[in-house]
Amino acid sequence: MARIAIDHIAIVVSDMEAALGFWQGALGLELQRIESIAAEEVEVAFLETDNAHIELLLPTGDDSGIARYLASKGGGMHHICLAVADIEAAMQRLDDAGIELINERPRQREDGTRYAFVHPKSSGGVLVELYQKT
Amino acid sequence: MARIAIDHIAIVVSDMEAALGFWQGALGLELQRIESIAAEEVEVAFLETDNAHIELLLPTGDDSGIARYLASKGGGMHHICLAVADIEAAMQRLDDAGIELINERPRQREDGTRYAFVHPKSSGGVLVELYQKT
Numbered sequence: 001m002a003r004i005a006i007d008h009i010a011i012v013v014s015d016m017e018a019a020l021g022f023w024q025g026a027l028g029l030e031l032q033r034i035e036s037i038a039a040e041e042v043e044v045a046f047l048e049t050d051n052a053h054i055e056l057l058l059p060t061g062d063d064s065g066i067a068r069y070l071a072s073k074g075g076g077m078h079h080i081c082l083a084v085a086d087i088e089a090a091m092q093r094l095d096d097a098g099i100e101l102i103n104e105r106p107r108q109r110e111d112g113t114r115y116a117f118v119h120p121k122s123s124g125g126v127l128v129e130l131y132q133k134t
Numbered sequence: 135m136a137r138i139a140i141d142h143i144a145i146v147v148s149d150m151e152a153a154l155g156f157w158q159g160a161l162g163l164e165l166q167r168i169e170s171i172a173a174e175e176v177e178v179a180f181l182e183t184d185n186a187h188i189e190l191l192l193p194t195g196d197d198s199g200i201a202r203y204l205a206s207k208g209g210g211m212h213h214i215c216l217a218v219a220d221i222e223a224a225m226q227r228l229d230d231a232g233i234e235l236i237n238e239r240p241r242q243r244e245d246g247t248r249y250a251f252v253h254p255k256s257s258g259g260v261l262v263e264l265y266q267k268t
Contacts, residue, residue, distance in 0.1 A: 003184055004161065004162065004163060004183050004184060005183050005184035005185040005186075006140060006143070006183050006185055006186045006188075009140070009143065009214060011258065011260055013258050014258070015258075018258065019258050021231070022231075022233065022256065022257050022258065023257075025231055026227060026228050026231035026232075026233045027138065027216070027224070027227075027228070028138065028224075028227065029138060049138050049139050049140050049216070050137055050138060050139035051139045051140055051185040051186060052139075052140045052185060052186060054140075074259050075258040075259040075260070076211075076254075076258070076259035076260055077210075077211040077214070077260055080143060080211070082161070082183070090161070090162075093160060093161075093162065094160050094161070097155070097156075097159055097160035098160075099156060099160045120210075122156065123156050123157075124145065124147050124148070124149070124152065124153050124156065124209040124210070125208050125209040125210035126145055126209070126210055126211055
């Protein structure tokens, strides 16, 4: 079996202070950091549980994918990120099974991690990110 | 900080065979078991990742909460279940913070585990289950 773990669950929020009041204040999760990603017009709060992260995504512009998601669906769960040992192998396996990927090849973040998204129409409406740490 | 881990992510599906084709067949997650819960009119497939479970929920009647969710929103992520060490303490902490709970007291499953749901209006639209193993 493939080695796959849940890396994080991403949640779109309309009010970061209220969201942190729930996840950090009331539930007691540890806030690791808050990061503004200008290119994606989003502010991300990274919270830790014992085995995986929760990311709160607040759109900072009106034109991002996250802003459109919030406008059409309201706040809620946005995607699941699965950490895989070998992202090319995982993507090949999905492709072989006829699963449509949003990214044909892994994209790379500044810290060197690579990622790709599965199209929700191939996964029953769930946006799934695959992720390989450096 | 409270000790909290992600126990599982629950996903509502309209077609169990297609969903297993993705999660088990294409991604390679291990299928632990499939269980029919007559009282809740739902069939549940339990899949394992290295650190948490994924539960696929298929409604088996037209009148369950899961059936109504599927009819109104389509398939997708339904709730996050967080394992806590002390469910009464976690619920008290949420109550003290003004968070609305769907269940005022923990409910108990046949295997003895106890659980309660947070109302999505108190958590930015995310249905959160708290869960304490026996």
